[in-house]
Amino acid sequence: MARRNSNVLSSDFEEARGQILEAAQSTFLHFGVAKTTMDDIAKAAGVSRPTIYRYFRDRDTLVAELIRLRSRKLFVRGTKYVLERETFRDQLIDGLIFMVDRGRKDPLIRLIVSPEHMDLAAAVVGSSQLAADLTLEMWGPILDRARENGELRSGIDNEKACEWLGLVQLILVGRFDFDDPADPAHRQMLESFVLPAFLA
Structure with missing residues (x-):
């Protein structure tokens, strides 16, 4: 009872x-x-x-929880989109472009992925590292799958890799706000400077 x-x-x-x-x-x-x-x-x-x-506990805790919920809804679509790509190379490049473009358009997710909200993001994220945690939640399983398939360079730590991917996403938000996300220059940049860090 x-x-x-x-x-x-x-x-x-x-x-x-x-x-x-x-x-x-x-x-x-x-x-x-x-x-x-x-x-x-x-x-x-x-x-x-x-x-x-x-x-x-406070307003920031409430905002952080909403960001987490909305991000997870985006992850469902993002993971489906990523896994439709056959190779890790395409999963990483297409996935980053897809996730950043969708995330920056969401008024709440944007709080942790855009430069103009850095003050508010610092208050909301605080020591919890919400952005890094969410990036790991989305990309950790993709990295694990690439590792199992022999596509991921050895010695890569998921947590550190996702912390760095979070910074890459911030760069992309700034670029996408001023340039068309479909511009091939974005893909070329990712292929030249992001892929080599991951590929076996």
Whole structure:
């Protein structure tokens, strides 16, 4: 009986948390992250401000969780897109272009991938290294698969490689904001300077 009650409480907790995240997402998308307050989110969720703090330590924690959720939805599409490519070479190049182009267009994911939001990103990401963790979540399994297939250079550490890929993605966001993502120059740059770091 106690276990059943625990499951009910857990279910209620997750449901309430989900409702707050949904309200926060619509509020952020409507007003913009910088202008949205916890009072705005509480009003949209139909709860008090202290209630939100029961589920999220602060506003930055809430934003980080939304970024994580939206990123994971993008990862589903991104992984499908990447695995449609036969070679790791194409998976890495096409995947980076695809993920950065989609991510930079998402108003919440953009917070951790664009230069103009660096101050806010530093506050949101803080010591949790959200951007690096998410990059590892997306690319770690791809690197593992390439390693198994003998396509990945030996001695590559997934965590360090993904930390570096995160920096490459920042560069691409800046380029894509000013140039067409379909411009072959982007691919040439990645083939010349990124691929050699990974290929066996």
